[in-house]
Amino acid sequence: MDRGPHRLAVVLNESEAGGSDGAVDAAALMARHGAEIVVVKRGPRGATVFERGGDAVEIPVYRSDSVFKIGSGDVFSAAFALHWGERGLAAASAADIASRSVASFVDGHALPLDDTTNQSAVAVRAADQRRIYLAGPFFDLAQRWLIEEAFRILTEFGAEVFSPLHEVGTGLSADAIAEADLEGLRGCSKVLGLLDGADSGTVFEVGYARALGIPVIALAERLDAENLTMIAGSGCEVVRDFTTAIYRVMWAGGR
Structure with missing residues (x-):
């Protein structure tokens, strides 16, 4: 079937x-590839x-309870190709369907x-992009790797991320470290807490943030519900996988 002139x-x-x-x-990308979009x-x-x-048209991201990333880029591209290339929708409309x-x-x-996929989905708009406080232990290789990966x-x-490991370090006195960490926390608008291991310093930072009304996304892959009573009960959003935690803290504060 003749679908008309080639479009890219x-x-x-x-x-x-x-x-x-x-x-x-x-414009350079369009010229290089001979594309119109x-x-x-x-x-x-x-x-x-x-x-x-x-x-340029901004397309919102839509909220999901969890974020399973593998294959998501292919889904976006396929949905966009179907609705723009095959069905003739405007590029922005096709991209919005792809995002949903x-x-x-x-x-x-x-x-x-x-x-009819996700017609009732809620868009994340104007998420608070001030500093994220990255709370978590860094006493062994696995903990340090997780902090580094989240920061990256x-x-x-x-x-913009305030990480006690990167901004304060471990070479100061306990009083100086606590003062610097809490000053950094007060300058942030949301917290990502890496709670596995139930490190006392991390738990304190999470509680301090909640006392200030700062939203907290708490990653707890291995802690059971009993150990999360005060975390969940104080209004933290508890998630069970790393990727979801990253996305949820990026979205925190959005309308």
């Missing part, structure tokens, strides 16, 4: 497009659609997705 859209992530600072040269996927911040001769499709997929891990990913997503 380039769908890629931020690192492929030029980085998380938003410096995307869409460029879609830049921005992880927990949605996507941006660039159209030749038009303004991703939210459904990462939450339910199931395919195929039908045309959040930074790559464009977040």
